[in-house]
Amino acid sequence: MAGGNPLSMSRAIAVDLGTANTLIFVKGQGLVLNEPTMVAVDNRSGLVVAVGHEAKRMRGRTPKNLRLVRPVKDGVIVDFDLCEHMFKQFLQRVLTSRWGKPTLLVVVPSELTGIERRAFKDAAEFAGARRPVEVIEKTIAAAIGLGLPLYEPSANLVVVIGGGTTEVAVISLGGIVTENSVRIGGDEFNNIIVAGFKRIFKLDIGENTAEEVKIHLGSAWPLTEEIVGDVGGRDVATGLPRTQEVTTEQIREILDDGVNKIIDAIKKTLERTPPELASDVISNGMHIVGGSALLAGLQERITHETGIQAFIPAEPLLSVIVGAGYSLDNLGAIKGSSPQGEE
Structure with a gap:
């Protein structure tokens, strides 16, 4: 009887532990958690006060x-x-059964060292996962989530723009042929906006304000209708609160260096792609996912700069975790494809 074996009652879970957000997919349920990867700590006691949205x-x-x-x-x-600690709290929120440790598949950036990958596995195991914890590379998970023909002898170009990094990979026959990674993403866009306001408008703004500016006024390509908005902050000279009127054109110019870094990473990946696969990429286009893919006009800008049609799904933030969730049915193949030296 299955109920008599605690291990038979364990759940299979996929986790995308990203720089900005943590997403959890439970087999049979789908996406069950999407929280900021953030912890609030009491400096006096060292105790964790809050995690995720609350933090x-x-x-x-x-x-x-x-x-x-x-x-x-x-x-x-x-x-x-x-x-x-954060990982454990998130798992406790989504696990309804106390029987058996969950089987975990963790999404990791493809260019991590063996030690860095091991840290993700250890964090999951110490948080309560069953050993061994398996890993799947972010761009591979994205390709699966997008429903791309991963195992065919044809190339697909996948770009994942996350909170901390942008990963670019050409994938064929189930593996990564060539890849590139740069430390630019949603968090860096926020930092660029903070620095830009201080430099251009002599106004100090916080991270939350910068994120709102990015979402509502940020763009990578001229908009059909440009927008004007008011942004509040602290005047650098006087230290007093002040409101600054800004336009989408001004914010686009501030973000331009960051967008160019993403485009350069894509171009460098294409330069290292074998000619036969490069032809496939031209035919198939490139697929852009991740939360920062939502930057207005990014699809048009990348298509214009590379000459390759870019596609962004309706919910780019979910492609990676959905792909990892689908992979829970095939953990044996993932284990067999993991680089050596991680165990």
Whole structure:
């Protein structure tokens, strides 16, 4: 009887532990959690006060005794203990059964070192996952989530623009042929906006404000109808609150260097692609996913700059986690394709 074996009651779970957001997919249920990868810590006791959305709501408003920590930076775990604590809390939220440890598949950037990959596995195991924890590369998961013909002898170009990094990969016959990664994503766009406001408008703004500017006024290509908005902050010279009127054209110019870094990463990947596969990419186009793919006009800008048609799905943030979730049915193949030296 299956109910008599605790292991038979364990759940299969896919986790995308990203720089900006953590998403969890439970087999048989689908996406069950989408929370910021953020932890609030009490400086006096060292105890975790909040994680996820609750922690993010404190950003820019924390008293001196609290600090906000992002345990994953540029796709790499930088604070293992806090990452483990956050991971455990997220798992506890989505697991309804106490029987058996869950089987976990964790999404990782493709260019991590063996040690960096091992950190993701260890964090999952210490958080309560069954050993061994398997990993899947982010661009491969994205291709699966998009429903691309992954195992055919034809190339597909996938671009994942996350919170901390942008990953570009040409995929054929189930594997990555050539790839490139740059440390540019949603977080860096926010930082660029903060720096741009200080330099151009002499106005200090916070991360939350920068993110709102990026979402509502940010773009990578001229818009059909340009927008004017008011942004509040602190005057650099006087230290007093002030409102600045800005246009989408001005924000587009501020973001231009960051967008160019993404385009350069795509071009460098294409330059290293074998001629036969390059022909496939021209025919098939490129597929752009990740939360930062939502930047207005990015599809048009990349198509214009590379000469290759870019496609962005309706929900680009979900492509990676959905692909990882679909892969839960084929963990044996994933284990067999993992690089050596990770166990």
